[in-house]
Amino acid sequence: MVMREPELTPLSIQTVAADSYRQAKERMREAIARYAAEGRYRLPSEEELSTALGVSRATLRSVLQSLQKEGRIRRLHGSGTFINRHTIGIAANLAEASPFVDLLTQAGYRPAVRTLDQRLIALDDELATSLELPAGERALRIERVFDADGKPAVHSVDHVPATLLGEHPEDSDPRRSTFEFVETDTGTPVCYSVAEIRPVLPPTAIATALGLPRTRPVLRLRHTHIRADELPVAVTVVHVNDDYLRFSVIRTYLDQ
Amino acid sequence: MVMREPELTPLSIQTVAADSYRQAKERMREAIARYAAEGRYRLPSEEELSTALGVSRATLRSVLQSLQKEGRIRRLHGSGTFINRHTIGIAANLAEASPFVDLLTQAGYRPAVRTLDQRLIALDDELATSLELPAGERALRIERVFDADGKPAVHSVDHVPATLLGEHPEDSDPRRSTFEFVETDTGTPVCYSVAEIRPVLPPTAIATALGLPRTRPVLRLRHTHIRADELPVAVTVVHVNDDYLRFSVIRTYLDQ
Numbered sequence: 001m002v003m004r005e006p007e008l009t010p011l012s013i014q015t016v017a018a019d020s021y022r023q024a025k026e027r028m029r030e031a032i033a034r035y036a037a038e039g040r041y042r043l044p045s046e047e048e049l050s051t052a053l054g055v056s057r058a059t060l061r062s063v064l065q066s067l068q069k070e071g072r073i074r075r076l077h078g079s080g081t082f083i084n085r086h087t088i089g090i091a092a093n094l095a096e097a098s099p100f101v102d103l104l105t106q107a108g109y110r111p112a113v114r115t116l117d118q119r120l121i122a123l124d125d126e127l128a129t130s131l132e133l134p135a136g137e138r139a140l141r142i143e144r145v146f147d148a149d150g151k152p153a154v155h156s157v158d159h160v161p162a163t164l165l166g167e168h169p170e171d172s173d174p175r176r177s178t179f180e181f182v183e184t185d186t187g188t189p190v191c192y193s194v195a196e197i198r199p200v201l202p203p204t205a206i207a208t209a210l211g212l213p214r215t216r217p218v219l220r221l222r223h224t225h226i227r228a229d230e231l232p233v234a235v236t237v238v239h240v241n242d243d244y245l246r247f248s249v250i251r252t253y254l255d256q
Numbered sequence: 257m258v259m260r261e262p263e264l265t266p267l268s269i270q271t272v273a274a275d276s277y278r279q280a281k282e283r284m285r286e287a288i289a290r291y292a293a294e295g296r297y298r299l300p301s302e303e304e305l306s307t308a309l310g311v312s313r314a315t316l317r318s319v320l321q322s323l324q325k326e327g328r329i330r331r332l333h334g335s336g337t338f339i340n341r342h343t344i345g346i347a348a349n350l351a352e353a354s355p356f357v358d359l360l361t362q363a364g365y366r367p368a369v370r371t372l373d374q375r376l377i378a379l380d381d382e383l384a385t386s387l388e389l390p391a392g393e394r395a396l397r398i399e400r401v402f403d404a405d406g407k408p409a410v411h412s413v414d415h416v417p418a419t420l421l422g423e424h425p426e427d428s429d430p431r432r433s434t435f436e437f438v439e440t441d442t443g444t445p446v447c448y449s450v451a452e453i454r455p456v457l458p459p460t461a462i463a464t465a466l467g468l469p470r471t472r473p474v475l476r477l478r479h480t481h482i483r484a485d486e487l488p489v490a491v492t493v494v495h496v497n498d499d500y501l502r503f504s505v506i507r508t509y510l511d512q
Contacts (some may be wrong), residue, residue: 199455217473
């Protein structure tokens with residue numbers, strides 16, 4: 001089964017819950033870029049920021065804490081909140097949980113997503129172990145490619161246990177993101193993800209989907225998504241052509 | 257110039273400032289492993305923890321904040337601090353700024369470090385750009401290999417501008433870590449690092465140093481270390497054989 005959705009706009013897979021928080025964070029990001037461009041690296045007070053961005057103090061605080069965790073800003077006890085200047089140019093921060101369409105947009109590309117395949121499978125040992133299920137249990141497997149300006153940049157395969165997806169998991173809308181599947185269908189949000197990072201030569205099928213020779217290393221990210229009740233609810237294996245997305249991480253040492 | 261220091265113990269390069277903080281964090285890690293083994297995933301109050309670990313409340317708070325940033329714990333507003341259970345087994349967290357000897361120890365190996373070469377070089381364009389210096393400026397280049405149980409696991413090259421290293425940079429003690437060079441010799445601590453992550457086939461010299469065929473992908477991490485005054489003070493390029501160190505990142509979504 002191959003489905004093509006060339007018309008799919010980025011917005012249609014951005015339906016992870018808290019939209020207002022995400023909008024506030026996006027506005028804060030833009031504000032940081034503006035301040036930095038003006039050479040103002042010390043952020044205004046929380047009061048001024050919440051007024052300037054039109055968000056509540058509580059939302060602002062969550063946004064600042066998130067940006068701090070990602071390494072974009074630092075808070076120095078007693079002297080304020082500062083922009084980490086050398087992080088301004090980073091388009092893809094591995095610590096940020098942005099959907100690939102957003103990452104590709106931030107990297108300057110016109111993104112699109114194609115669902116190559118969607119089917120029910122029986123979990124192999126490795127997937128079953130990660131999902132804390134017996135091997136052989138059924139799961140929905142969704143294979144996608146994310147394009148950058150029409151060229152394949154990221155190959156992604158999600159695995160969601162069928163037991164989490166209602167009576168007819170095979171009929172799930174393939175355009176929904178992994179998070180939508182898991183959160184909408186189970187009613188419990190994903191709380192954290194663990195991503196293992198490996199440099200690999202792509203398996204043949206993935207090399208073909210990405211239009212790469214098999215001798216070209218790609219970054220493999222294997223995510224296990226964990227729900228608030230500590231149940232692993234999905235495994236997503238991603239292969240990234242780093243011509244399009246070059247990930248960074250930021251480590252901060254001194255902030256509060 | 258090749259120097260071998262087979263007798264070097266891990267401790268001798270663990271001299272990054274705040275030792276008491278690091279000890280407190282290590283004790284907190286051990287406590288988390290113990291609590292998790294007992295099925296106690298909700299952490300005791302800060303008061304109880306600071307008494308149990310014998311550290312001040314202020315130190316404890318810094319440690320908890322750091323573990324939260326790394327994704328090891330989550331703090332849920334109004335309900336407490338919880339261990340992210342599925343992160344217990346992670347030995348090498350890319351968001352943690354641990355020295356390689358510590359990472360190798362955590363991964364179950366006996367670590368050692370060898371300095372292969374130390375010399376003054378002229379910065380090429382790429383390094384000069386990262387260090388915000390004119391190309392051709394002098395820098396101390398230190399090439400090291402980190403062994404795991406006597407086998408090469410990580411190849412590392414540091415570049416520190418000579419202007420930061422006093423009158424005779426070439427006489428710097430090669431056993432010191434990059435951070436020691438930068439912090440001791442400039443008097444200003446490193447504030448954050450940006451690490452770009454790429455999957456690559458190792459260049460010949462690095463493949464040889466790591467004992468790998470050139471067709472075997474390795475993880476390349478290119479760090480720029482930034483001082484509190486936003487001056488980039490060192491570039492460290494690392495190639496990792498992921499048979500020994502398999503990095504993960506943890507993304508958290510819901511915590512405060």
